[in-house]
Amino acid sequence: MATENNGRGVLLIGHSQGTFMLRKLMRETFDRDATLRRQLVGAFLMGGNVETARGSTTGGDFQNIPLCTERGQFGCIVAYSTNTLVPPLSTFGNADVDLWSQHWGLPSGPGFQVACTDPAKLSEDDRPVGVTVPSAPFAFGIISILLNYTTAPEALPTSESTWTTSRGRVVGSCIDAGGYNQYHLQFVVPQPINEVPLLDSHLIDMNAGLDRLVSIADQQTAAWQSAG
Secondary structure, eight states: OOSSSSSEEEEEEEOOOOOOOOHHHHHGGGOOOOOHHEEEEEEEEEOOOOOTTSSSBBTTTTTTOOOOEEETSSSSOOOOOOEOOSSSSSSSSSGOOHHHHHHTHHHHHHHHHHHHHEHHHHTTTTBBBEEEESSOOOOHHHHHHHHHHHHTSSOOOSSSSSEEEEOOOEEEEEEEETEEEEEEEEEOOOOOOOOOOBBBTTTTTTBHHHHHHHHHHHHHHHHHHHHH
C-alpha cells in the first residue's frame, strides 16, 4: 500500500484463517487510518466470526468500518458463516463461545455479536443459488478431504469450464438461534451436503452463491469509483 498501490481502491477477501488474519490486519491498520479507509472498496470476511457491539454495525473488531447493510455500499464489510442445520454446538456464530477469536487476541464475549450480512439483500438478488467450485480437482490435503466429505456420497461437480456450479440450489437468511447468528441455507433443489462437526457448512461459506458475492464486489467497485 505504501509503495505500489498509488491510491487505487482495494478489496480484501478472506475465509476462515484468512478472515482472522484480515480482522487483525484491518483492526491495526485500516480502522485507525482515515486515508487507508478511503481506499477500502470493501472487505469480504467470510467464515471467521467478525464481531460487532450487540445491535450495532460497528464496535467489536472495528470502530470505523461498518458492516454492509445495503446494495452498493462501499467501505464496509460482508461477513457470515453458513449452516444447513441449526447447530447445537459450533465454533462459528456465537461470540460467547468464540475460541477462535480468543486465540487470535480479537474481541469476543457477551458484549459482542457475530456478524451476519445477508448477501441476497446486499445484491438485491434473492434467486436460489448453487455451490460453485473450481472444475480442476483440489490438491490432496485437508481441504480436499473435507470438501469431498461435505458433498458425499456425490463427487464435487466438474465440467469443461474453469468453474462449475452444483445442480442443487439454496436460498438463505440470517438467523439467530440458540445464540448462533449464521446464514442458514435451505435447499430448494436438493443435493447432499454434510456438515462438519463444530464447523457446520464452513467449507462452502463462499462457494454457496459465489456469483452473488462477485456481484456485490462489482457494485461496490462501481459506487467507489463514482464517489471518487
